[in-house]
Structure formats: C-alpha cells, structure tokens
Amino acid sequence: MLEWLFRSDFDGVTTAAIWSIAAVFVTTITLFVYTLGLRWVTIVGARRRTQFVAHWRGVFAAATLSEEDASSIALPHFGRKQRSDLLEEWNRARAAVDGAAAENLIFLGERLALPAITTDMLGSRRLKSRILAIQTLGNLRDLPSQPAIRELVTHDNTALSITAAIALVQICPDQAVQLLIPMIEKRSDWPRNRVSIFLHIAGSERISEPMYRAIRSADNQGKSLLLKFACQVETNVLDALVEDLIRESNDAGVLNAALKLVSGHSDVPRIAALIRHKTWFVRVQAARVLGRVGQPEHLALLESMLHDDEWWVRYRAAQAIASLPFLGPNKLRQLQNRQSDPFAADILQQAYAEVGLA
C-alpha cells in the first residue's frame, strides 16, 4: 500500500483524492489538538478563576459590610489577565447592594483603579470587554466617562448602545432622561426590557415630564411604542395623558396602548363609543375597561359585543359582563337565557364558568 502511495504516475482524480485526504487529515488533527488545548485551558482557567473569585468575594463582602469607608481593606494584587474576572465580580457585588454598601464598593473600585482600567477597555475590539467596561463605569457612576458613554448611546450596535444608555442613567440621570426618552421611539432595536430598566433606574419622578412631552410630540407609531413604557410614569401624569389620548386619537395602535393603561374612571362615554371601533383589538380593550368602570347603561352595549365576529371581543365582553358589580347571579342567568346566538351563549357560559372556578 505504502509503495503504491509513493508512485508518481497517478491520474488526475487519484491525485486530487490524495491531496484532499491529506488536507482532511491535517485539518482534523489540528482541530482535535486545538479542542484538547481548549479543554486544558478551560480546566486550568476555571481552577484559577475559582480561587481568584473566592478571594475577591471576601474582599467585596468586607467592603459592603464595613460600617466605615473601605480605605482600610487590604487589596490583593491582580494581573492584567484577571481584569475581566475582577470586573465581573465587582459588578455582581455592586448590583446586589444599595446605599452605604454601594458607596463603599464604588470607593473600593476607585482604589482598584477601575475607572482607568475600564476607560482603557472601552476601546477594546472585543464586544464583551466593551460591554463589561460600560457596565462598570455605570455602576461606578464615573462622571468623567460621561462624554464617551454618551457617544456610545448612538452606536449602531444594539447591545453597546443600550448598555451605554443604562450606564448614562446611572451616571447622570437628569441629563440622561432628556437625551434618552426621545430616542426610544427611534431606536426600535432596543430591547423593551432594557429600556424598562433605565426608566426604572431613573425613577418615575424624573421620567414623567419628559415622557409626557415625548408622547405628546410623537407620531402615532411613536406614541404606541412609548405608551408601552408609560406605566412607569407618575399616576397623575399618566391618567391625564391617557384621557387626552383616548379623547383625541382615532389611531388603533394609540387607542389600544392607551386603553390598556386606563386605571380609574376615565372618559367613560368615549370608551363606550369605542366598542364600535373598526379595529377589533380596540374593541377588545374597550370591553375590558367597561367591565371595570361600566355603568348599568353600558350593559346593552356589552351585550351587543357578544355577537362580534372576533372571538376575543366576544370573550372580553362576556368577561366584562360577568364582572359587572351591579349584576347578580339571577340577572346574569337571565341574560344568558335570552341569547339566541349560540356564539354569544357559549362565550357567556365560558365566562360564567371562569368566574365560578376562580
């Protein structure tokens, strides 16, 4: 076989096969060795990391529990390669505490030169390092890094920009909300739960007014989007805003989002009128609200919705009827018995059964 392999008079196809097999063999061995190397690095790295993390956890715990500042805590040495582990641990500790404990950790972070380290990391080519750096600067409330973070808010990369937005709110909340709230409707790529995070950090008092202005000035699509976060706004501002929008708008998206936020006795006649809206999901929301704030005169309207083409409208209307406080079990039964439409009777039966089961 070996003798055959070292012949020199192969035809084209055999030569191609030999070269292919040689390439496959070399690549396979390379990948195999690389994977084993990775495994070795992982095992050794994990062992070292466990020791490193255990050590630093103790330091951070001491800082958070310290009744005075953290200046007396001895800081172990750490190498350049351990920076990421240190930052991750510091961020984890920092995210878990507030008040004096947080201040102690920030002080400790400054002693560890974290602002300088992370500012350096902002220019890294690795996305993960940059994100970690931004998070750390936010948790440090590092004011000097504000211009750099502010610039990153407009970055094309979603993860970078939203992390920068959260950090900016931590660093300078007043200025941040003025910048970020109008950006929400333009940055449709920002994950909603992250937007919710920075609004939560800024606090309802701080976001209410800019949010109100942003919603009022946005187009219908923007209004619908911003209203999804409006539950974090102060109640009095929210109620006034919702009432205005329900009265003024005829856009299905805006009405849908606004009706979801109705909490008290809003403009009931206007809401009642919306049960004739051409878009089914607006009718669904109107029925839901009427079930909560409706009066006896709205019963006929809700009853008419039991014949709607859309299942969800019938369902919500039936639920609304079943939850009306002024209807007793006898009246509910009478209402069911007078339904000649089987769809209406079925959906009422379901809604009643749900109430009975609850």
Place this chain on the structure above:
Amino acid sequence: MTAEQIVNSGQWVFLAYFVGINTGYLLQNIVAAHGIRKYLQTADQFEAESVFSALDIPISLVIPAYNESASIVTSVKAMLQLEYPAFELVVVNDGSTDNTLEKLIEEFGMRRFPEAYRARVPCAAVRGVYRSMHFSNLRVVDKENGGSKADASNAGINACRYPLVCVVDADSILQPDSLRRVVRPFLEDPTTVAVGGTVRIANGCTVRRGFLEKIGLPTSFLPLVQVVEYLRAFLFGRMGWSPINALLIISGAFGVFHKETLVEVGGYNPQAVGEDMELVLRMHRLMKEKRRPYRITFVPDPVCWTDAPASLYDLKGQRVRWQHGLGQALFLNRSLMFNPRGGTVSWVSIPFYLVFELMGPVIEVAGYLFILTCAIMGWLAWPESLLFLALAIGLGVLLSTSAIMLEELSFHMYPRTRDLMLLYFIAIIENFGFRQLTAIWRLQGLFRWLRGGKHEWQTISRSANLADES
C-alpha cells in the same frame, strides 16, 4: 465509452460530490462559529438582566400527547415549574387508548369546562376542554384521534390564548430557563415569527422529577452516536443557516412560534410526515409571497433534552420517517425553489437540502457500490478504492471533529475529559457501518416518499428517564 472512461468519470463525479457536500458543511461551520460567538458575547448580559421580565411576552405551551400515560404526569409537573413570568400549558390528549386523560384528571384536579373553543386551524373533533382546579394555567384539550402529532398540535394552537406558542413533545425535558432563552429573539426583533432551540440527547443523563439533574453520555452505542449526530445537526446544521435567515427546520420537540402567523399559514399540516419542517418551509413561502419582512431564528442554547431511539428498529423508523418527511416538505413547497423573491432560502438552503440532504443517500450508497464494483471487477486498484473510502470517512470524521470543537468553544456540556475522548472515538467509528446503515435507511425513506407512504403517530421505546414516579 470504454470501461476505463466510465470509471474515471464516475470517480470524478463522486469525488466532486463528496468535496461539494463537505465544503458546504464546512462553510456552515464557519458561519455557525461566528454566530455562536456573537450570541455568547451578549448572552451573559441578557441573562443577568432577565429579572426585569415585566415585558416578557406570555407563552402558551402546547403538549400533544398520545398514549403517554407512563410519563405525562412527570412531564406536566416539570413544565409547570418552568422559570417564566407568564405561561399556560395546553395538553392535547389525541384520543389516547390508554389512561393518559384519566391520569391528568386525577393528578391535577382537571374539571370539564364549557370553553367556547374556536377552530382556527383544522383538526379532528374536540370532545371537551378541562381546566385544572390546582393550576390556573393548565388546561387539557381532549379530542378524537387525528392520526398525527400535527393534528393534535393544531387543536392545542386553537386553544392557546397567548401571542407566542411553544410546541413541545410530551417526552421532552426542558431546561428550567428554556422559555426565557428562546423568547430573546422575539424581544430583540419584532419581525421574528419562529425560533428553534438546540435539542440534546437525554439518554445517559440523570433526570429527576422531569428536570435534568446531571448531564452524562449514554453507555450504549446507538444513543452515543446520536449525541455526535445531534451536535453536528444543531451546532452547525441549524446555526449555520440561521444568521442568513435560511433555516428550514425547527425541531418538533421544541419550537416557539408567533401565534397569529402560525394561524395565518394554517397551522401544522396533518398530512405531512415531517410536519415541523413542512411548517417552517410554508412560513418562508407565505411570508415571501406576502413580501413581509420576517425572521426565523435559532438559539444555540441547549434548551431541550429528548430520548433518542436506543434500538435499531426504532432508529430505522425515525430515519426513514425523516427522509420521507424531507422529500414531502420540499415537494409541497416546491414553488420556493429558485423563486426570484425567495432570497437565501430559495437560492441557497433549499437547493442544498435537495442536492445534499435529499439526494445524499442515493449518491452515497451508489458511491459505495460503484467503488466496490470497480475494485471487484479489477477496473480500479484496491489501494485506489480504499483511498476513496478513506476520503469519505475522513470527511465524516472532520465534520464531527469540528462539531465537537464548536461544543467545546460554546456550551461545554460534557465537562469530563473522558467524555470528550469518547465523543472523538465515536466520531471515528460511526463511519464504519453506522453511517452506511443510515444511508440505506434514508434511501428507504426516499423510496417511501416516492411511493406515497402514509403518516402516523410514531412512538419509540422510552428509557426510564421520564417515567412517572410512583
């Protein structure tokens, strides 16, 4: 044409085919490696902030069940404990002939409920809907047997109330945070209509009360080989197509769909043998016909663990069915092929599946026969014949090696070095017999599709993993 010319041309054809298919796979590998790296860079951060989940989208889990009395209670109990703020479970009893329904009624206090059920996607008649007295988010739809998982899934979809629908096999073992992981693409991109997750082999793992307690490798050969196969199929087979929006399969064992889109495309096709693939292809087709922007995505996180067939009989049945389903799904959606508006699906992934996945077993079996015949007839020297076989085997080993490397780079689920070496050993020996056997089964599947074989519920012998604890 002389015998020598025929042999020479044949050699070129088979060599080109093998090099072509493996180049395709290696390209997928590169795309997958890039995609996984990108995904993992932000995964930690996403996980850390998942506590703010008020904006997570509610999910309906549909669990089609046919004669699952041995494990249904454990499965449902485990799924009720998933970490997610808002979800409901809809178990569909597809006319089971055992006591699946009775067990559910007894264990979860199910009570018949007058639900105004609406049939938005077609399925066999529903006999009744039950609600749990203990868990407000658990319902059971009891229906006539529709003869397929697709039919049962459709009944569940009709009963769902939430905007996302997750169809799960009754014998699937889900990671507690699986829903949080698969919902991520829907949060990040509102045009997402479907998301699949990585399915792994549960044989060899320790399962307690429906949850995975310890990850391990199976001890018998057939499930072990399938561990390597699943690494290949999911880590680069799926992850390689997802970044270019050309994913054609979301595993029936675990997939999440935007409900309105699912209803709009008509739900699962009860006549389809590979109903999971057929649905995804139909979604691609209809979205493209309507010129609507959409994404069908894959998350590489291992979110679901499932029992692999441990007997040759079960495995053969599965592979024949898969190939049959592949042919049927491609045929039913043939208008997608080379469609000017079809993008990467029409011009890259479907042609690839047609040439290399559907026709693959034909070429592979023909290749082996050709080489053997040539060697026996003396048209090709034995060393040359062995060289071609070695190339085929070498490329197979290379693909498995790269899949194992991707696993090591990313999720690192088998931490014992002994397990890693065992996977390499399997990656080599699967090429001696097992691979050829599966090629023959796939060929049978292809013939079954061409003959117009019928679809029915497929049940495999189950390991003790999910059996209800008495």
